[in-house]
Amino acid sequence: MKEKNPWHTPVTIIITVIGVIAIVALVTVAVLQNRPLTQKYKYGIVLDAGSSHTALYIYQWPAEKDNNTGRVEQTHSCKVKGPGISSYASEPWKAGESLKDCIEDAKRRVPEKRHDETPLYLGATAGMRLLSIEDSSASNKVFQAVEQSLQKSPFSFQGARLLSGQEEGAFGWVTVNYLDDRLKQGLETTGALDLGGASTQISFVSNNYDGSESPKNSVTFRLYGNDYNLYTNSFLCYGKDQALRLTLAQQTQSGPRSILDPCFHPGYNETVTYSDLYDSPCVSDRKPQGAPVTFTHLGQGNSSQCQDVVKSIFNFTHCRYTQCSFNGVFQPLLQGPFGAFSAYYFVMNFLNLTDTSIPLEVVRKRLSIYCETPWDQIKQRHPDVKLKYLAEYCFSGTYILTLLTKGYNFTSESYPNIKFIKKIKGSDAGWTLGYMLNLTNMIPAEAPDSPLLPHSGYVSIVTVITVLLFVLLIFSLRPFWPRCSKQPQII
Numbered sequence: 001m002k003e004k005n006p007w008h009t010p011v012t013i014i015i016t017v018i019g020v021i022a023i024v025a026l027v028t029v030a031v032l033q034n035r036p037l038t039q040k041y042k043y044g045i046v047l048d049a050g051s052s053h054t055a056l057y058i059y060q061w062p063a064e065k066d067n068n069t070g071r072v073e074q075t076h077s078c079k080v081k082g083p084g085i086s087s088y089a090s091e092p093w094k095a096g097e098s099l100k101d102c103i104e105d106a107k108r109r110v111p112e113k114r115h116d117e118t119p120l121y122l123g124a125t126a127g128m129r130l131l132s133i134e135d136s137s138a139s140n141k142v143f144q145a146v147e148q149s150l151q152k153s154p155f156s157f158q159g160a161r162l163l164s165g166q167e168e169g170a171f172g173w174v175t176v177n178y179l180d181d182r183l184k185q186g187l188e189t190t191g192a193l194d195l196g197g198a199s200t201q202i203s204f205v206s207n208n209y210d211g212s213e214s215p216k217n218s219v220t221f222r223l224y225g226n227d228y229n230l231y232t233n234s235f236l237c238y239g240k241d242q243a244l245r246l247t248l249a250q251q252t253q254s255g256p257r258s259i260l261d262p263c264f265h266p267g268y269n270e271t272v273t274y275s276d277l278y279d280s281p282c283v284s285d286r287k288p289q290g291a292p293v294t295f296t297h298l299g300q301g302n303s304s305q306c307q308d309v310v311k312s313i314f315n316f317t318h319c320r321y322t323q324c325s326f327n328g329v330f331q332p333l334l335q336g337p338f339g340a341f342s343a344y345y346f347v348m349n350f351l352n353l354t355d356t357s358i359p360l361e362v363v364r365k366r367l368s369i370y371c372e373t374p375w376d377q378i379k380q381r382h383p384d385v386k387l388k389y390l391a392e393y394c395f396s397g398t399y400i401l402t403l404l405t406k407g408y409n410f411t412s413e414s415y416p417n418i419k420f421i422k423k424i425k426g427s428d429a430g431w432t433l434g435y436m437l438n439l440t441n442m443i444p445a446e447a448p449d450s451p452l453l454p455h456s457g458y459v460s461i462v463t464v465i466t467v468l469l470f471v472l473l474i475f476s477l478r479p480f481w482p483r484c485s486k487q488p489q490i491i
């Protein structure tokens, strides 16, 4: 006799089918509902109008989450052809024109449908600071010209402005620590050292600095629920181009027809016009009277004398605070690791000296061997390097070591705390990212509430529960399971 299979009752079949459909639906909904949306990005553009050149940076971040740290990244940069905007003081419209190629480039890089919602900022630094000191009407005209040009772009132009030295230093610090993911995690922060063409910035958090001594050097932030009391200072005229002017001014005070410069290679020989050298507010008040039109700039290649000349542009005589760096500027005790970027990196990278585990004495020795190398040999060795840069690496390297050790008081022990860097996780180190994060309110003061579970955790838990429910369902139908009855034996 054929035994009836209990699974084949209409009730069990219906329950099983409904159960399976429900489980499939549950898993599908859980997966689909929580699937990350296909990445859509928002964009922001910042133009860094530096003293030596202008650069455009494009940043992007996932459209659905604006304020999660570490999510904003640089996708592209464009170097504007020609000099910095402050060099167009006598023909301001050219400053506006000069930006057009990079704006065209940005139009191709940012998806067209995002153009009108993409903020575009221009921040100018020390070159324009100097021009505004020298000729404020010319600096206003340059700003007007760049504004007119940028207003014509399809992006949402938010204005062109002069950053204060304090902002420049503080935003550089924000960039470095944001990219290193140190802010959200409340980790010890990294100091920022920026060496530009016309100014240089130092910014760091020090336990023995609460901002009360020299308040003008203090910037306070509340970021992701943590309070930071940042020390920052910008030295106008101590970027590497203006510092070179300071040393040349030092050597030409008597109005000579030639100078033998220890910071340039033996055999180096260039004619310099006095009026060009002294055409900067950093040195203009020291122009020697009755000097000839030009002088011959000859190289000597003497490292220890070069150190002395460079040292002489720093003033260590007065300090009305508990401690100073130089020129009577307060500086608390150095603390923590430091990231040194811009010209710090360009120069030390060229000189193969970015490895700060090399003892400072060895670094000095290598630099002095380099400085003593004849100019002809240097040119032969580096046929592809821009001559202006090539001629100046000996001076620049000496200036960097002097600024760090004599100026900021780094020692042989603390020198290894410095890292010479260009980029962090693909984004350039510099003030621009910090500036944009601040203006778009992308770093919240308080720590954002994070979801209890990440997406993958959520999907895994739903899947596990579903499988358990399924097993439970199967077991609850146990009374209907086929019995293991013995087959009737056929004898």
Ligand SMILES: O=P(O)(O)OP(=O)(O)OP(=O)(O)OC[C@H]1O[C@@H](n2cnc3c(O)ncnc32)[C@H](O)[C@@H]1O
Pocket (backbone or CB within 6 Å): 049, 050, 051, 052, 053, 084, 125, 126, 127, 195, 196, 197, 198, 199, 200, 239, 240, 241, 342, 343, 346, 347, 350, 389
């Ligand atoms: O911050 P400010 O002072 O406004 O100046 P900047 O923004 O124009 O200054 P940069 O950091 O772009 O450059 C600093 C200096 O380094 C120079 N520089 C740029 N690239 C270089 C390279 O590859 N080698 C040597 N020097 C370089 C440049 O001409 C400047 O004198």
Ligand SMILES: [Ca+2]
Pocket (backbone or CB within 6 Å): 050, 051, 125, 195, 196, 197, 342
């Ligand atoms: Ca700069």
